[in-house]
Amino acid sequence: MTNIVSREVLPTPEVLRPWIAGIGSVTVGDVPTEPFVHLPEATTKVVVRTGEHGIRTTMVVGPRVRASYHRGKRRASCVELRLAPGTVRPLLGIPAVDLVGRAVRLEELATLPARQLDDFLRRLEPEEALAHLAEVLPEWLADAADRSRTELVRAGVDAMTVRTGRTPAPVGDVARELAVSERQLRNLFAEGVGLSPKHYARINRVRTVLDFAGTCPWAELAAAIGYYDQSHMTTDFRTLMGVPPRSYFTGRLPVATPCQAIRRG
Numbered sequence: 015m016t017n018i019v020s021r022e023v024l025p026t027p028e029v030l031r032p033w034i035a036g037i038g039s040v041t042v043g044d045v046p047t048e049p050f051v052h053l054p055e056a057t058t059k060v061v062v063r064t065g066e067h068g069i070r071t072t073m074v075v076g077p078r079v080r081a082s083y084h085r086g087k088r089r090a091s092c093v094e095l096r097l098a099p100g101t102v103r104p105l106l107g108i109p110a111v112d113l114v115g116r117a118v119r120l121e122e123l124a125t126l127p128a129r130q131l132d133d134f135l136r137r138l139e140p141e142e143a144l145a146h147l148a149e150v151l152p153e154w155l156a157d158a159a160d161r162s163r164t165e166l167v168r169a170g171v172d173a174m175t176v177r178t179g180r181t182p183a184p185v186g187d188v189a190r191e192l193a194v195s196e197r198q199l200r201n202l203f204a205e206g207v208g209l210s211p212k213h214y215a216r217i218n219r220v221r222t223v224l225d226f227a228g229t230c231p232w233a234e235l236a237a238a239i240g241y242y243d244q245s246h247m248t249t250d251f252r253t254l255m256g257v258p259p260r261s262y263f264t265g266r267l268p269v270a271t272p273c274q275a276i277r278r279g
Contacts, residue, residue: 024093027148033105033155035096037144042090052082053224054254056209056217058102058110060095060120062135062143072120072135074106074128076113077208079217081255093140099171100206104158105131105151110208127158166192167206170199174215176222181240182215220254223247227263 020041026034035057042050055078063071102110107125120132135143173188183191188211189199203211222239229235236247252258257266 024144027144029148029152033098033101033151034147035098037096038094039140040092040094050084052078052084054078054081054217054220056207056214056221057099058097058113058208060097060105060131060135062093062140064091066090070136072132073117074113074120074123075117076110076115077217079115079209079213079254083256098168100159100164100167101155102208103205104155109205111204112208114208127154163202164206166194167202170202170211171207171214174211175218176239181238182218185211216250216254219247220251223251223259227259232259 022039024037024039026037055075058077059075061073061075063073065071097105102108102113105127106120106123107127108123120128120135123129134146138146169192170188173191174182174185176182185196185199189196192199194202200210203209203214207214209217219239219241223235226235226239230238232247233244236242236244239247241247241250248258251262255262
């Protein structure tokens with residue numbers, strides 16, 4: 015199961031890599047024939063969207079705790095900047111937890127950093143905007159960020175992320191390793207990521223299932239990424255994705271009708 019869209023990974027300027035986890039472009043074609051899937055996402059993104067009639071809008075899209083499925087929209091293109099952990103407050107002037115489950119126009123955020131970012135992202139073409147970001151953002155963020163807190167939250171995120179040959183550590187172990195309390199660790203994650211450490215780890219595991227499905231039997235995949243067994247993996251996947259793994263990968267998706275979408279909203 016894949017979205018019927020064109021995706022491209024764009025190069026991230028070296029000077030932006032401490033703050034921007036990745037840059038990509040997404041284009042939706044004229045006649046989408048399959049549901050568009052918004053996957054669970056543990057990062058915040060700044061999005062520059064150009065609509066069907068060339069109108070450009072700038073958005074900030076917060077962490078998404080569960081997947082959602084939508085009827086395809088007609089032509090649109092987006093440039094997405096995925097913010098690294100600890101970047102939201104210095105860049106936008108608010109903690110990441112305030113953006114969970116939200117998509118907000120930058121101009122609606124009542125902070126000076128967000129208004130400044132919105133101004134040049136809407137005025138400049140994407141290539142020019144990235145070049146401008148590379149010039150001004152490192153100094154801007156270095157001055158605004160609390161380096162020690164940023165380093166702590168990034169170390170915590172790394173410890174809660176699936177790696178080859180390593181599964182996420184328990185929250186208590188991570189807190190002890192970083193010499194903070196579990197409460198302090200939760201506060202660091204709320205400000206710098208938007209989610210609790212446990213919810214971040216759940217999303218990361220499910221995204222790993224999406225990345226590696228089909229490469230080995232389900233039970234082996236569950237064990238490799240730290241689940242107790244396949245049943246626990248299936249439960250987590252169903253909770254975050256709305257359907258079990260087999261249904262998702264065979265295209266049996268819970269796409270909302272317009273009336274259902276209105277009722278949920």
